[in-house]
Amino acid sequence: MDSCNDKIKELYQSGDWRGIVQLFENGFCDEKLLWFQPDLDGIDFLEKSLATLGVKGISSIGCGTGLLEWIINSSTGLPVKGYEIDQDWWESRYSPPKFWNAIECINPATIPQLNPQFALLFCYFNNSKAFEAYLDSFTGDCVILVGPDEKNKNRYCDPQPFQLKESECWRIHAVWRTKFLEAIVIYRKFAC
Numbered sequence: 001m002d003s004c005n006d007k008i009k010e011l012y013q014s015g016d017w018r019g020i021v022q023l024f025e026n027g028f029c030d031e032k033l034l035w036f037q038p039d040l041d042g043i044d045f046l047e048k049s050l051a052t053l054g055v056k057g058i059s060s061i062g063c064g065t066g067l068l069e070w071i072i073n074s075s076t077g078l079p080v081k082g083y084e085i086d087q088d089w090w091e092s093r094y095s096p097p098k099f100w101n102a103i104e105c106i107n108p109a110t111i112p113q114l115n116p117q118f119a120l121l122f123c124y125f126n127n128s129k130a131f132e133a134y135l136d137s138f139t140g141d142c143v144i145l146v147g148p149d150e151k152n153k154n155r156y157c158d159p160q161p162f163q164l165k166e167s168e169c170w171r172i173h174a175v176w177r178t179k180f181l182e183a184i185v186i187y188r189k190f191a192c
Contacts, residue, residue: 004028008067012099017074020067029180032096034067035124035155036146037180045176046144047076049186053173055142056117059083061134062125066100068146073100083112116140119186123147124157131159141189143170152181161185168192 004023011019024037050058055078060069063082073080080102087105089095106112111133114120119142125131135143143164147157161183164170169192176184 005030005033008033009097012067012070015074017071021071033065033099035064035157036068036182037178038068038071039178042176042178042184043071043075045174046072046184046186049174050076050078050119050142053119053142053186053188055119057081057115057119058121058144059114059118060121060123061130062122062127063100063103065096066098066103068123069100069102079118081115081118111137114138114140118142119144121146122159124155126156126158128158142173143187143189145183145185145187147182149177149181149183155182 057079082103116139123146145161148155170187173188
């Protein structure tokens with residue numbers, strides 16, 4: 001496992017986001033670095049879907065190490081702003097490496113000012129109450145939920161990727177499913 005982590009760091013330092021995604025496509029998985037196992041087609045799907053919607057960037061809530069955010073920025077050119085809590089943990093010697101510099105550690109009781117032209121991204125998020133608060137305060141029209149698809153009984157997140165499919169305000173714009181039984185679900189807000 002350490003050799004894969006070293007390989008990811010090496011690829012990151014050389015700017016090779018495709019090489020990192022290919023490691024994940026080949027079955028590498030280390031939740032300390034990234035819960036989601038991206039694939040090249042899924043990254044391409046994300047880029048094209050966001051371009052179609054005219055999204056100008058991404059606000060990623062609970063971004064962890066920022067590896068996915070770095071991959072998204074490197075592949076799409078879109079600006080990405082990450083948000084995390086518990087700054088002491090992320091600055092401790094026990095935390096995993098950080099791959100994205102545009103991460104702001106915030107007070108969990110305060111929702112940051114979110115750019116309405118950015119999509120709101122939740123990747124393997126695990127706090128439905130906080131999710132609802134972010135959704136209520138978000139004035140933009142694009143939300144991305146990433147996590148296990150309906151067939152995946154081994155992994156969990158809250159909200160689940162398809163949680164908004166019954167919403168009066170949100171409609172599924174596009175879905176990408178990976179071979180690892182994960183999904184990227186892009187929602188578009190409608191008048192409600």
